[in-house]
Amino acid sequence: MTATLGVTLVAYFALILAIAIQSHRRTRTEVDFVAAGRTIGPFVGGAVLAATQISAGTVVGTLGRHYLAGVSFWWIWLGVWAGWLVSAFFVAPRLRRFGALTVADYVGARFQSEGVRLATAVLIIITNSVILVAQFQASGQIAQAVFGMPALAAMLAVVASTSVYSMLGGVRSSSYIELVQALIMVVGLAVAVPVLLYRVGGVDIALGVLGSLDQRLLGWYYGPKEIAALAISFSFAIAVSPYEMTRFYSMRDERAVKQAIGISIGFQALIGLAVLALGLLTRVLFPVLPSEDQASSVMAFEVLPPVVAALLLVAMLSAIMSTVNSVLLVTGASVSHDLYAKLRPLADDRARIRVNRLAIAALAVVPVLIALQNRGNVQGIVVLQTKFVASFFFAPVVIGLNWRGGTAAGAVAAMVGGFAACLGWELTGQAGFARHGIDAVEVGVAASIILFVLVSRWTRPVAPEHLRTFFPEQTP
Amino acid sequence: MPLALQAAVAAASIAAAHVDVTERADGFDIVATYRYATAPDTARFTIIDLPGSELSFSGPIDAVRLGAHWLITGGGEPDGAVRFSYRTAHLSRLPLPVPTVPAASGTRQVLIDLRLRPGTIPSPESFPRFAPSAEGHRALLANVPSLIQLPQQSTPWLRYLEAAVLLLIALAALAWNRLRPLSAP
Structure with missing residues (x-):
């Protein structure tokens, strides 16, 4: 088993290194590095969006959540897909048409304000660091459960390998690598389901045992309000997730973006169903584990035949690496393009790419240190990050892209107010899904929308000639 | 949490x-x-x-x-x-x-x-x-x-499954080689 896994891992790393080196040769300008020269088509784009969306939060966290809580957690996918549809119709085409390189680019230009651009860049760096903590913690859990190796070694291995291919080829290499990763994830997860069913003895036995162990596993473990809060968190955050939005910029045109989102939802549906089945079947085979985050790696290593197990472990690693990669690229771009380029406007493309690469390496270290402290479970950390992204970003991006009345002051008030409201609700004893009927994400998003509209009404509007770029159909 | x-x-x-x-x-x-x-x-x-x-x-x-x-x-x-x-x-x-x-x-x-x-x-x-x-x-x-x-009969489908997975990966690699130039600029 260990030999099969070793060979599979070596083959996998050799493949992604080859793609990264080939992409490196074709990367000459900042647009090449940050947006793959705007050449990505719908199929590769859809796989990239799915691979970026399917993170450790899915293959470790969500599978673990199904292991712990059963079927009801599946409903949050509806929130995820609602977020993608909002993105497809109201966000992605407009962003792609604008043709920026980073999300802060768009926000700064839309509201004609460097202050808004700066606030966006800083908030993106903070929230992206949180999502990296979840990815590194998951890699530590897998390494501990499968190899018995220290978590730090696993985290450093993920940082090193991901940083290398992020730094070498930028978005071009990561796009093609993520296509490979998405295919591995779908095949690995889908193939594992019949094997586990065979081990358990069939669907009837599995359902009987699950219902007998805890009836909530097949019914409602979480209440409707908790599911609603989770779905809203994911929905609003997906619609405006900076590391997903950046992928739109690398696609060929608006049509490719819309098709890619549809293909991505197809990939996610397959993966979501497989993860649900695997979480439940692992609960039947191993009813008690030290942590639900270990369910996926225990299932792969102990239950599956060697090749399938190795493939699935590589898929988990792929999920972690693809998200770490996307987050590092966005965060690096925030530093080089939104901060460094403003301080040094005369810096050329080579200098910006160099700063971007240095930022990627530097920004990977802090989340590793936090992840080592093992604060909370993987899915909990992911949900916390989505709440903050939704709270500070949903109103300025979704409403700002579709309502010409939004102003710079309104955007700043929405971002800072939404973030503070969400944080305040979490820190003042209101934490928890709907313990009082209202969740932090609902408070954060509501505060952000209200502040955006009210402050925009009372402050100086953006000049009409400036808005023509964003609302050509509404500008006289 | x-x-x-x-x-x-x-x-x-x-x-x-x-x-x-x-x-x-x-x-x-x-x-x-x-x-x-x-x-x-x-x-x-x-x-x-x-x-x-x-x-x-x-x-x-x-x-x-x-x-x-x-x-x-x-x-x-x-x-x-x-x-x-x-x-x-x-x-x-x-x-x-x-x-x-x-x-x-x-x-x-x-x-x-x-x-x-x-x-x-x-x-x-x-x-x-x-x-x-x-x-x-x-x-x-x-x-x-x-x-x-403890299967009492041999269950070769597990081995076939592994072979199928390897075949699928090989086919995907071939398809990748054929399709990649189509998405290049």
Whole structure:
């Protein structure tokens, strides 16, 4: 088993290194590095969006959540897909048409304000660091459960390998690598389901045992309000997730973006169903584990035949690496393009790419240190990050892209107010899904929308000639 | 951490587990020994009730059937271990007692010894994976599984599945080579 896994891992790393080196040769300008020269088509784009969306939060966290809580957690996918549809119709085409390189680019230009651009860049760096903590913690859990190796070694291995291919080829290499990763994830997860069913003895036995162990596993473990809060968190955050939005910029045109989102939802549906089945079947085979985050790696290593197990472990690693990669690229771009380029406007493309690469390496270290402290479970950390992204970003991006009345002051008030409201609700004893009927994400998003509209009404509007770029159909 | 996302944190844990499975003409004898890191007043175990298993228990325990599983409760012995045995019918899936507290994280201290009738060996498709040992065959795991599976007939589809996966990867690599130039600028 260990030999099969070793060979599979070596083959996998050799493949992604080859793609990264080939992409490196074709990367000459900042647009090449940050947006793959705007050449990505719908199929590769859809796989990239799915691979970026399917993170450790899915293959470790969500599978673990199904292991712990059963079927009801599946409903949050509806929130995820609602977020993608909002993105497809109201966000992605407009962003792609604008043709920026980073999300802060768009926000700064839309509201004609460097202050808004700066606030966006800083908030993106903070929230992206949180999502990296979840990815590194998951890699530590897998390494501990499968190899018995220290978590730090696993985290450093993920940082090193991901940083290398992020730094070498930028978005071009990561796009093609993520296509490979998405295919591995779908095949690995889908193939594992019949094997586990065979081990358990069939669907009837599995359902009987699950219902007998805890009836909530097949019914409602979480209440409707908790599911609603989770779905809203994911929905609003997906619609405006900076590391997903950046992928739109690398696609060929608006049509490719819309098709890619549809293909991505197809990939996610397959993966979501497989993860649900695997979480439940692992609960039947191993009813008690030290942590639900270990369910996926225990299932792969102990239950599956060697090749399938190795493939699935590589898929988990792929999920972690693809998200770490996307987050590092966005965060690096925030530093080089939104901060460094403003301080040094005369810096050329080579200098910006160099700063971007240095930022990627530097920004990977802090989340590793936090992840080592093992604060909370993987899915909990992911949900916390989505709440903050939704709270500070949903109103300025979704409403700002579709309502010409939004102003710079309104955007700043929405971002800072939404973030503070969400944080305040979490820190003042209101934490928890709907313990009082209202969740932090609902408070954060509501505060952000209200502040955006009210402050925009009372402050100086953006000049009409400036808005023509964003609302050509509404500008006289 | 949000309340509803908190995982159950177990106070106690299993330091080591040893399950001895011996095949007879009409079924299997199973002796289970669990050593706790911190011995609880009452140890609890779950055994899933597989169709046709016809379990009969012996030892200082109470066994209660709850739907599709048995709940076993018993006190610990002076050495901190809990030990009991039971018999099952001759099946391809044998249920094992799973303690309600987890095994200690990061160690592989769950031993399953399997003694089949002379001249027989477990199928390569068995779960968990058994390796030959002085006692017969042995599996070493990090956590206690709810069952062991001893297929009585060969199940080549698992090997076919692995071959199919490798074939799929090879085809994907070929397709990748053909399609990649189409998406290039």
